[in-house]
Every structure is written in C-alpha cells, then in structure tokens.
Amino acid sequence: MELRDYLRILRRRWMLVLTSTLIVVAAAAAYTFTVTPMYQSTAKLFISSSADGGETVSGAFQGAQFSQQRVTSYADFVKDADLAAVVIDDLDLAMAPSTLRDQVTATVSPETVIIALQAQDESPSQAQAIAQGYASALADQIRAVETPVGETEPLVRPSVTSDATLPTAPVSPQPVRNLALALVLGLLLGVGLAVARELLDTTVKSVDDIRETTDAPLLGAINFDSQIRTEPLVTSLSSHAPRAEAFRVLRTNLQFVDVDATTKVFVVTSALPGEGKTTTSVNLAITLAQAGQKTLLIECDLRRPKAAVALDVDNSVGVTTVLLGKVSFDDALQEHPGTGLAVLASGAVPPNPAELLQSRAMAELLNHAKDRFDTIIIDAPPLLPVTDAALLASQADGAIVVAAHGRTTREQLAQAGERLEQVGAQQVGIVLNMTPARQRSGYGYGYGYGYGYAPTPEKPAGGKRAKQDPA
Template sequence: MELRDYLRILRRRWMLVLSSTLIVVAVAAVYTFTVTPMYQSTAKLFISSSADGGETVSGAFQGAQFSQQQVTSYADFVKDADLAAVVIKDLGLSMTPGGLKEHVTATVTPNTVIIALQAQDASPARAQAIAQGYAVALADQIRTVETPVGETEPLVRPSVNSDATLPTTPVSPQPVRNLGLALVLGLLLGVGLAVARELLDTTVKSVDDVRETTDAPLLGAIGFDSQIRSQPLVTSLSSHAPRAEAFRVLRTNLQFVDIDATTKVFVVTSALPGEGKTTTSVNLAITLAQAGQKTLLIECDLRRPKAAVALEVDNSVGVTTVLLGKVSFDDALQEHTGTGLAVLASGAVPPNPAELLQSRAMADLLEHAKDRFDTIIIDAPPLLPVTDAALLASQADGAIVVAAHGRTTREQLAQAGERLQQVDAAQVGVVLNMTPARRGQGYGYGYGYGYGYGYAPSDTSEAKASTRRRSRGTQASE
C-alpha cells in the first residue's frame, strides 16, 4: 500500500481511529487518577575493603577492585526473604517477606562501590523507613558474610553513605507520561484497526472498487437519502435536490451508450435484493421522460413487484396478462401522472416467471415496444438469486447493475457480471447507490449552485470512447 492509500483509509475510517484513541486515553486516565499513588525513598550504601586504607597505593587499588567485584553480589541480598524478615521485625511492619520484597530494589552504580536501595510505598514516611531499614540490615548482613571464621573484623566495611530521604511527590502514577503513551498507543491501535478493517472490507465503495471488479464503467452514483421511503420518486423533490441531479447525470451518461441505436432497451438489476434497483429504474425512467424522450417502464420483477406501487398505478393488468393474451399491449399501458412516463405493470404474480420471460410472447412484446418508444427501462429481479434478469438482458441492449455502497461486495458484483456473460448479455454499466454525501469519495462534486451531491465520471472522454468501441451483443461497460 502507498501513502495515499493510507491517507484514504484515514479519511474514510477517521471515526474508528478517533474512537479507539479516546477509549485508550480514557482507560489510561481512569487508571492514572484512581490508582493509589506510590512514593519512593532511596538510601545508599558505600562498600569499602579493609585494604582501601593500606600503606601502599597498590594495596588500596586492590582493595577497591575487590569491593567492585563483590558489590553486585551484595545487591542480590535484597531478594532474600530472610533480609526482608529482619526489616519487618525491626520496623514492626504488618507485611509478609514476599510482599515487602516486591516494593524494594537494589541497583549498583556502574564502576562504583555504591548500592542504591529504593523502597516504594503508599506512605512517604513508611517508604523512607523501609529504605533506611533495608540499608542498615543489608550492611549488617554484609559484615556477617564477609567476616572470616575466627576473625572479628570483616573483609569489607559497608556503611550508609546516604540516609533515606522523605519523598514529597509520588513516582507513580505519572499522568503526563501515562496519557502521552495512551495517546500514541490509541493512535497506533486506531490506525491498525482501520487498515485491518479496510483490508477485510470487500464491499464496493469507490470508483476504484468498481474498476478493479468489472470492466463496466461507473455511470452514476446516487446519494443516500433518509427520506427515500416517504419520498421515493424524484418528482417529489426539488429540481436542485442532490438525488434528482444524480439521476439527471445518469440520464446524460446513458446517452453515450450505443449512440447509433434508435431505440434503447436497458435492464436495471442488481446482484442481490435490497440494493435499490427498483427505485433506480423508476426514477431513471421518470428522468428520461422529463427530458422529452418517449420512455416506457416495464415491471418485469414478476416475483416481488414494487414499481407499480411506487408509481401508484394499477398492478392488476400488466406483463403477465399481455403475455397470456388476455389484454393487448396498448390496453395494458398506463401513464404516470405529471411526467408522461408510460408504465407496463407486472400484472398478477405467476408461478413460472422465468418461463414467461424467455417465451416468444415476451420477445414479441419487446419488439412491439421498440416500435413505439425511444427508451425502454426494464425493472428486473436480482441476478444472483434467479435467472430472470439475465434472460431479459440477453433480449435487451444490456443491463445496468445497481450496487449498494458499503453493502454489495466486489465478489457479488463480479458474479453478477459473470451471470450476464453466461447468456452473452452486455453489461452497460454500474450505478453506485446509497453513497454517503461527504467529500473525498471520488464521486462527489460541487460547483456553487447548491448541488450538494452528484456524480460525473472522472474521465468522460474515456467513457465515451469505451461505449463507442462496444457493439450491441458484446459486453458493454457500465
């Protein structure tokens, strides 16, 4: 991954990074301001040998060298439980030797004969007493160990070089250090989680995702609208509404698909249900009709028809009744009020939708429709669960596949394209639906007229050239 990829991830997942950082800092703050403060006191022992004051310089040097060699061993005495027991007895502490040892450490200053004893406790006075008590007890133990049998003088002379001090400020916790480390750790954790989630997230979210998944171009992006359930049609929106503008952009891009055809037939489908293909097909058809094109919307989702309900037209007569010969094509047509859009509803739900859609009667219906309309939009079922959309696409100029932003996976979009290839149907393009209305996604724009969201391909000339290179019957880009 390049630097720009990481920056893109941070822009997309900044909430995850921020929340992770805040959680880690909050945990560190709770720990820092609730843990019992600990105070540390230090006492120092100076170790000298009996030869340090010898008559010759060489004797003094040998004595100092001997003390340096032994001083590390003396520091290890601090770990002995017997020494801790002596300190507990002398100070009258209500602690166990094991518990006391955990609060005392001994360090040797390099190239010296000084042992520093540090004692930590919640009480400053007790920390001072423990450090001083350990220094005295350790000096006594060293004298005992270093006194040869039968002798009264030890080989070394330990002495308390620096008495234990009374601490005034706690050594732990350290708020600045703890919160600083928590901030760094939280940022690293947040970035790591963001990158991991991005790598594990296989949903389609950008133009690059579409390009990496299919050869079909991105024809448009429809922004997410929380009011879509109450206002599914663009006719209920302001003419400058972002969703209305997005469908006008989609309408414009469709003009470059198969530009030599006098009549265009497009199947609008999706990989799976719930990705907005019916809303897209209905609003696309309305937008085409508003532009003055003779447009027909055919509801061919004979399993779960919803287009007629959205347009508020009668669904009792439609595709199935025409295919069965009960009603003529012209009599089954309805007009959507206010837009001039011709609508052929689904009719009664049949038990065998796939057989009806690949029948000769359906082919005749489409041929008859081509004679009367400039553009025909067919609302079809999803591609992956059933074969209906693929069968219809093979009889049309191609299919427009609707993919839901952050919901449709790249694998599902690729499989949808493969379904179309299996029946030699062209994939006209992809429409990215439910896109978030924020900048930095690669498909938003603004030009000072109040349009908050829309889409235009990043390389329109490339899209035009691509569609011109593709002929009817071959796979087209979306």
C-alpha cells in the same frame, strides 16, 4: 500501500480511529485516577574494601576493583526472603516477606560501588522506614557474609551514605505520562484497526474497487438520502437536489451507450436484494421522460414487485396479464402523472416468473415496446438469487448493475457480471448506489456536478445506512 492510501483509509475510517483512541484514553484515565498513589523513598549504601585505605596506590586500586566486582552480588541480596523477614521484624510490619520483597528494588550505578535502595509504599513515612531499614539490614548482611571464619573484620565495609528521605509526592500514578502514552497507544491501535478493517473489507466503495472487479464502466453514483423512504422519487425533490442531479448525470452517461441504436432497452438489476435497483430504475426512467424522451418502465420483477407501489399506479394489470393474452399491450400501459412516463406494471405475481420472461410472448412484448418508445427501462430481480434478470438482459441491449456502497462485495459484483456473460448479455455499466453525501473528488467538477462518482466517501452521520430499496 502508499502514503495516500493510508491517508484515504484514515479519512474513511476516522471514526474508528477516534473511538479507539477515546476508549484507550478513558481506560487510562480511569486507572490513573482510581489507583492508590505510591510513594518512593531511596537510601544509598557505599561499599569499600579493607584495601581501599592501603598504603600504596596499587593497593587502593585493587581494593576498589574488588568492591566493584562484589557490589552487584550484594544488590541481589535484596530479593532474599530472609532479608525481608529481618526488616519486617525490625520495623514490626504486618506483611509477608514476599510482599515486602516486591516493594523494594536495588540498583547499582555502572562502575561505582554505590547501591541505591528504593522502597515504595502507600504511606510516605512507611516507604521511608522500609528504605532505611533495608539499608541497615543489607549492610549487616554484607558484613556477615564478607567476614572470614575466625576473623572479626569483614573484607568490605558497607556504610549508609544517604539516609532515606520522606517523599512528598507520589511516584505513581503519573497522570500526564499515562494519558500521553494512552493517546499514542490509542492512535496506533485505531490506525491499525482501520488498516486491518480496510484490508478485510471487500465491499465496493470506490471507482478503484469497481475497476478491479469488472471491465464495465461506472455510469454514475447515487448519493445517500435519509429521506428516501418518504420521498423515493426525484419528482418530490428540488431540481438542484444532489440526488436529482445524480440521476441527470446517469441519464447523460447512458446516452453514450450504443449511440447508433434508435431504441434502447436496458435491464436494471443488482447482485442481491436491498441494493436499490428498483428506486434506481424508477428514477432513471422518470429522468429520461423529463428530458423529453418517450420512455417506458416495465416492471419485470415478478417475484417482489415494488416499482408500481413507488409510482402509485395500479398493479393489478401489467406484464403477466399481457403475456397471458388477457389484456393488450396498449391497454395495460399507464402514465405516471406529471412526468409523461409510460409504466407497464408487473400484474399478478405468477408461480413461474422465469418461464414467462423467456417466453415468445415476452419477446413479442419487447418488440412491440420498441416500436412505440425511444428508451425502455426494465426493472428486473437481482442476478444472483434467480435467473430472471439474466434472461431479460439477453433480450435487451444490456444490463445496468446497481451496487450498494459499503454493502455489495467485489465478489458479488464479479459474480453478477459472470451471470450476464453466461447468457451472452452485455453489462452496460455500474451504478454505485447509496454513496455518502460528503465526497472529496474523483467524479465531477464541484457542487452540482460531482455526484457521478465518489472514490472514497465516508459513512453517513451516525454510521447507519438506510435501505433505499427493499427489492
């Protein structure tokens, strides 16, 4: 991945990064301001050998080397339970030796004979007493260990060179350090989660996703609109509304498909339900009719018809009644008020939709429609659950597949294309639906012209995406 890919991920997943950072910082703050403060006091021991005061320089040097070689071993005495027990008895402490051991550390400065003893405790005075008590007890233990049998003088002379001082400020917690580390850790965690989620996310969100999945061109992108349930039709929007402009872009791009054909028949479908294929087909048909084209919308989703409801036309008469010969094609047509769009509703839901749609009567219905209209939009069921849309696409000029931003996976989109190829149908193009309103670049030339394509749009406010079409 390149730097721009990471920047794109951060721009798309900024909410995840921010949330992760806030959680880590909040946890660090809760720990920092609730944990008991600890105070630390330090005492120092200086280790000298009997030879340090020798009459010759070489004797003093050998004594210093001897002390340096032994001083590290003396520091290890601090972890002895026996030494801790001695300090507990001397200070009359009410704690176990193992507990006291954990509160004391010993460090040796490189190439020196100085042992620094640090003691931590909730009480400043007790931390001072423990550090001083350990220094005295360790000095006594060193003398005892380094005194040869039968001798009274030890080979080394430990002495307390720096008494333990009374600490005035706690050494832990450190709010500034803890919160700074939490901020860095939270950002790293958030970025890591964002990258991982991006790599695991196989949904279609950009032009690149579509190009990697199918050879079909992207005809347009319909931006997300929170008012889609109450105002599903573009006729209820202002002429400059982003969604209305998006359908005009789609209408323009559709004119370049099969330019030599006098009549164009397009099936509008999707991979799965709920991706917005019905609202897309209805609004595309309305937009074509508003441009002066003689347009017919045929509701061929005979399983879950929704187009007639959206257009508020009678659904009792339509495709099924015409195919059964109960009503003529002309008598079944209805006009959507104010747009001039001709509508052929689905009619009664049949028990055998697939058989009706591949019948000779359906072929005759389409031929009759071609003689009457310039453009025919067929609202069809999703491709993957049933075969209806593929059967219709094989009789039409091609299929327009609607993919929902952040919902349709690349695999589902590829499988939808394969279904069309299996019946010899052409995939005219892809419409990316429910794209967020905030877009950066990639498809147009600014406000009012850039709603055709959105490469890396972000989620709508609140992180929720409405269902634009239950079909």
